[in-house]
Amino acid sequence: MARATEIEPISPLGLTLEQFKAACAREGVGPGRATTAYHGVFRDGIAHEPPARLVIPEIVKRHEEPVDEGVTIKFVQRLPNPNHRLADKGIDFDDIESVIIPMKGRSGRKTHTLCVSSQVGCAMGCDFCETAQMGLMRSLRADEIVQQWWTAEFIEKIHIDNIVFMGMGEPMDNLDEVLKAIACLTDHHGARVAMSAITISTVGRVDGLRRIEKQVQQPGWGKLGLALSLNAPNDEIRSKLMPINKKWDMAELQQVLIDLREVRGGRKIMIEYVLIPGVNAELEHADQLAAWMKPFIRDEEREKHSGHTGLLNVIPYNPRRDSPWPAPTQEQVDAFIQRLMTHGVFVNRRRTKGRDTMAACGQLGTAEIRRRNLVPLTTNQTNNA
Numbered sequence: 516m517a518r519a520t521e522i523e524p525i526s527p528l529g530l531t532l533e534q535f536k537a538a539c540a541r542e543g544v545g546p547g548r549a550t551t552a553y554h555g556v557f558r559d560g561i562a563h564e565p566p567a568r569l570v571i572p573e574i575v576k577r578h579e580e581p582v583d584e585g586v587t588i589k590f591v592q593r594l595p596n597p598n599h600r601l602a603d604k605g606i607d608f609d610d611i612e613s614v615i616i617p618m619k620g621r622s623g624r625k626t627h628t629l630c631v632s633s634q635v636g637c638a639m640g641c642d643f644c645e646t647a648q649m650g651l652m653r654s655l656r657a658d659e660i661v662q663q664w665w666t667a668e669f670i671e672k673i674h675i676d677n678i679v680f681m682g683m684g685e686p687m688d689n690l691d692e693v694l695k696a697i698a699c700l701t702d703h704h705g706a707r708v709a710m711s712a713i714t715i716s717t718v719g720r721v722d723g724l725r726r727i728e729k730q731v732q733q734p735g736w737g738k739l740g741l742a743l744s745l746n747a748p749n750d751e752i753r754s755k756l757m758p759i760n761k762k763w764d765m766a767e768l769q770q771v772l773i774d775l776r777e778v779r780g781g782r783k784i785m786i787e788y789v790l791i792p793g794v795n796a797e798l799e800h801a802d803q804l805a806a807w808m809k810p811f812i813r814d815e816e817r818e819k820h821s822g823h824t825g826l827l828n829v830i831p832y833n834p835r836r837d838s839p840w841p842a843p844t845q846e847q848v849d850a851f852i853q854r855l856m857t858h859g860v861f862v863n864r865r866r867t868k869g870r871d872t873m874a875a876c877g878q879l880g881t882a883e884i885r886r887r888n889l890v891p892l893t894t895n896q897t898n899n900a
C-alpha cells in the first residue's frame with residue numbers, strides 16, 4: 516500500500532463519489548478517507564490533500580450587471596492548454612465564460628441559475644451567434660464543466676439552484692463529458708444538484724437527442740431538462756440560420772421530440788425562438804411555427820394521457836457585433852406572441868435582461884478570443900478537439 520506522502524492527489528471534480536473512491540483505491544487510499552475528501556471539496560469547498568486535489572483556474576474577467584432580481588455575474592476563467600493549436604504563437608490557454616443569473620419564482624423566492632459552457636467556442640456556425648465567430652477551439656472535460664459550478668458556489672459564494680448548458684458550445688457535440696459532469700453534479704454525496712434543476716440546450720443534433728432518449732430511461736435521469744434552440748418556422752429559414760438543419764431537418768427534430776415525450780413522463784421541452792426582424796418575425800412565420808409546435812401544444816385531453824406540453828420561449832434578438840439585423844421592436848414581439856397564442860401555443864417572453872445572458876449561447880465569446888480570428892472547425896472535428 517502506498518504511504519500518504521506517495522499518493523498522487525486526484526481531482527474529484529467531474530467524478531462521482533464511487534468513481535473517486537475507485538481512483539483513490541488505486542492509490543491505496545481507503546473509502547472512508549476518500550469520502551471525507553470528496554465531501555470536503557463539494558460541501559465545504561476545500562481539498563484535503565492528499566487524496567484530493569483542487570486546481571481552480573484564475574478568474575481573468577468579471578462583470579456585474581444589476582437587474583431587478585439582484586446582480587447578474589459573468590466570469591471568465593483561464594484554463595491552461597499547452598496543446599493549444601496556436602501554442603507556437605504563444606497562446607497556451609483557453610478562456611471560458613459562465614454566468615450566474617438571479618431569478619425570482621412565482622412564490623417570490625429568489626434563486627440563482629448558472630449558465631455553463633461545454634466547449635471553448637462552437638463549431639455549429641449559427642448565423643446570429645457571437646460564439647460562432649470564434650469557431651471551435653476545443654471541447655471541455657467534465658471536470659472543467661464542474662469547476663464552473665464550484666467557482667460559483669465557493670469563489671462567488673452564491674448557492675446555485677439551477678444549471679443550464681446554454682453557455683459557449685453545443686452540449687450534444689461533447690455529450691460524453693457533459694453527461695459525466697451531470698452525473699457528478701447530481702451525486703447525492705457531492706454537489707447534490709437536483710436532476711430536474713439541470714437543462715441541456717441543443718441546437719438540434721438529433722444523434723445527441725437519441726442518446727438522451729436512452730439516457731433519461733436510466734435510473735435517476737428521468738427529470739433531466741431539455742431545451743431546443745429552434746429559431747425558425749420552416750426549413751428554408753432554419754437552414755440559412757443554422758447549418759445543422761441541413762443534416763437534421765425540422766421534421767426529424769419534431770419526431771425525436773415526440774419520441775422523447777413518450778419516455779420523459781410529461782416533462783416540458785423548452786423550445787427557444789430568437790426573434791429576428793426581417794428573418795423569422797413575420798406573422799406568417801408565427802402561423803408556421805404554431806403548426807410545427809402542434810404536437811406539443813397544450814391540450815387538455817392529451818395532457819390527461821401524456822401530461823406533456825412544449826413551452827415556447829420567444830427571445831428578442833440581441834444584435835451581435837456587425838449584425839445585419841436590428842433588435843425587434845416591442846410591437847413586433849407582442850404581435851408575434853399574440854399570433855402564436857391565438858393558435859394555442861403556450862408562450863413565454865424572455866425578458867430583456869435575459870438577452871445578455873441565457874439568451875445564448877450566441878452572446879458569449881470573449882473579444883480577446885475573437886480577435887484571434889480563428890477558422891471554425893467542421894462538426895466532425897469537434898469531439899476531443
Ligand code: SF4
Nearest residue numbers: 637640641644647876
Ligand atoms: S447559437 Fe449556440 S450552437 Fe449555434 S453557434 Fe452559437 S453557441 Fe454554437
